[in-house]
Amino acid sequence: MAMESSSTGAPTINIRNFYFTLEGRGSDEASALGEARIDSNLSIRDGEKLVVGSASLRDRAVILVLSAKVIN
Structure with a gap:
């Protein structure tokens, strides 16, 4: 992870x-949902919300959203 300043003044975080x-586990194997994985390289500005990716657990959607806040 690295942070850099931009011309607008808002820092950008690079990951x-x-x-x-x-992992979606159930009480038995029939109710287990499986595993969802999301991997990425990303850049996000301070205060920004970013949709990183989506995946599925059987018939259910997983949408990963990150937000960033720089604390001095």
Whole structure:
């Protein structure tokens, strides 16, 4: 992860090899939803919301949204 300043003054956060995994377990194998994975390189500005990616767990959608806030 690295942070850089832009010409607009808002810092940008760069993240390489971001990896998110979600496992949907059930009480038995028939109700298990499986595993969803989202991996990406991303850049996000301070205060911005970013849709990183989407995946599915059986018949359900997973949408990963990140927001950034720089704290001094």
